[in-house]
Amino acid sequence: MPGPKPLLLELSDHERRVLRGWLRKQSASQALVLRSRIVLACAEGLSNAQVADDLGVSRETVRKWRSRFVADRVEGLVDRPRAGAPRKITDEQVEALVARTLGQSPPAGDSHWSTRSMAGAAGMSQSAVSRIWRAFGLKPHIVETWKLSTDPQFVTKVRDVVGIYLAPPENALVLAVDEKSQIQALDRTQPVLPMAPTVPAKMTHDYVRHGTTSLFAALDIASGSVIAQHYRRHRHQEFLRFLKVIDAAVPQHLELHLVLDNYATHKTEPVKKWLLRHPRFHLHFTPTSASWLNLVERWFAELTCRKLRRSAHRSVTELERDIRGWINEWNTNPRPFVWTKTADDILDTLAAYCTRINDSGH
Numbered sequence: 001m002p003g004p005k006p007l008l009l010e011l012s013d014h015e016r017r018v019l020r021g022w023l024r025k026q027s028a029s030q031a032l033v034l035r036s037r038i039v040l041a042c043a044e045g046l047s048n049a050q051v052a053d054d055l056g057v058s059r060e061t062v063r064k065w066r067s068r069f070v071a072d073r074v075e076g077l078v079d080r081p082r083a084g085a086p087r088k089i090t091d092e093q094v095e096a097l098v099a100r101t102l103g104q105s106p107p108a109g110d111s112h113w114s115t116r117s118m119a120g121a122a123g124m125s126q127s128a129v130s131r132i133w134r135a136f137g138l139k140p141h142i143v144e145t146w147k148l149s150t151d152p153q154f155v156t157k158v159r160d161v162v163g164i165y166l167a168p169p170e171n172a173l174v175l176a177v178d179e180k181s182q183i184q185a186l187d188r189t190q191p192v193l194p195m196a197p198t199v200p201a202k203m204t205h206d207y208v209r210h211g212t213t214s215l216f217a218a219l220d221i222a223s224g225s226v227i228a229q230h231y232r233r234h235r236h237q238e239f240l241r242f243l244k245v246i247d248a249a250v251p252q253h254l255e256l257h258l259v260l261d262n263y264a265t266h267k268t269e270p271v272k273k274w275l276l277r278h279p280r281f282h283l284h285f286t287p288t289s290a291s292w293l294n295l296v297e298r299w300f301a302e303l304t305c306r307k308l309r310r311s312a313h314r315s316v317t318e319l320e321r322d323i324r325g326w327i328n329e330w331n332t333n334p335r336p337f338v339w340t341k342t343a344d345d346i347l348d349t350l351a352a353y354c355t356r357i358n359d360s361g362h
Helices: 015-023 030-042 048-055 061-076 092-103 115-122 127-135 154-168 237-250 269-277 297-310 316-332 342-358
Strands: 172-189 207-220 226-231 255-260 283-285
Touching: 015 030, 015 061, 030 048, 048 061, 061 255, 092 115, 092 127, 115 127, 127 316, 154 255, 154 283, 154 342, 172 237, 172 297, 172 316, 207 297, 207 316, 226 237, 226 316, 237 255, 237 269, 297 316
Parallel strands: 172 255, 255 283
Antiparallel strands: 172 207, 207 226
């Protein structure tokens, strides 16, 4: 049986401007932004089920805010007063604190706000500042790295690499290739203490270095298996030797498509001459500063997290033997990393992010 027909929802020009303004306002709560999106989607004539699927919420949530808006219009989207003691902090104070967090530097030359410094500047308690920051998802103590590629061929390279991930050529093998250089053979200065009930494993913060090695790896994006080789140096000579390893490991009737970054060793004259003599090799370069497009980086993360981060080795030979053993175990039951984003999805996301940071005044 079909459900009840949803309430008709129409917006005036003023209401539409208010709702869209809340979407752009950085100090608006996430709940208010979601409610605005629901109402704007309902005003497009979409059913509750369609809106719920598009926004990733339940149908009951859509029905609730559609009904609330029809009854009380824009005021119905704002949280109603709850039972209990009245609020001591006004909406204006909250907005001022959020704006100060986002737009002003802390006093005394500090690099970022703390709950204590913000509490002193805003005349609130630390717990109040903490609650407001959590409500708006503000984390001044956290800094994440980022970098936008300035490659003039960025769009073309993204479409090329993503296209070969999503639609690999027939009678061909697609390999994501890169080098994990300077892997250190580290030995802790004291024995690692094993995990015990209520106590995590412990290792010393200091260590002794016993040399380094570089791991060249080629990840088969279809099967997840890996061709890998250790070298003590990281030059175009080692890259050429690894290309020969790949050539010997892959049946000759298959074309080879290699996804690579723009490292200089991949583009030297000896490498180019070798590739001319081996026409089944086809190189696809990721954009500059966009190594996240290379799927083998995801495999390197698995290697680091599951093997290297907690390991201790007294020599490079021991380190290489340990890594080879782990790779052999991986290849007994390989698991591919499935790429899902299209090139258009990636470019649209980056365009929206660039617009966002430009609109914020940065």
